[in-house]
């Protein structure tokens with residue numbers, strides 16, 4: 001369980017390459033996630049081309065870690081043309097699994113949202129040639145942390161409610 005508490009967003013990376021073996025482990029962890037009706041609606045694009053990383057890193061002012069990484073995983077949802085957005089749960093679980101496996105492998109990551117911004121979706125869709133029925137969900141930059149990173153303590157007792165909600 002220590003990976004849960006050791007994880008923190010890492011936005012600066014060394015030049016050391018993330019290996020194919022590590023990428024496979026990250027994606028195995030992703031696909032071990034639960035999903036509604038076990039639909040497993042996820043798809044993944046592993047981006048390693050420096051030019052594409054630069055382009056994806058410019059999609060928003062907040063996606064610059066992509067440009068600094070040598071590997072970014074773009075997570076996608078195959079909605080099967082369904083209007084339900086339950087896939088948001090499935091993809092969220094898959095992303096968190098990637099983040100935790102990365103800690104286990106000594107890697108750092110940061111999760112960057114693509115959906116629900118239509119602008120971001122369109123930008124990523126065009127760059128990676130993603131068809132309309134597939135929703136670009138997030139980008140996860142992966143790399144060896146450059147410098148020290150410290151997890152935040154976010155535990156707040158007042159967030160926990162028992163049976164009847166009572167604002168404190």
Ligand SMILES: Cc1cc2nc3c(=O)[nH]c(=O)nc-3n(C[C@H](O)[C@H](O)[C@H](O)COP(=O)(O)O)c2cc1C
Pocket residue numbers: 007008009010011062063065110111112113151152
């Ligand atoms: C849905 C989502 C979207 C996020 N988008 C960005 C982003 O665009 N750029 C970024 O640098 N960090 C992004 N983050 C990382 C958050 O800023 C980070 O998780 C938060 O500040 C808590 O810090 P921690 O991850 O170190 O615990 C995002 C995280 C989530 C879950």
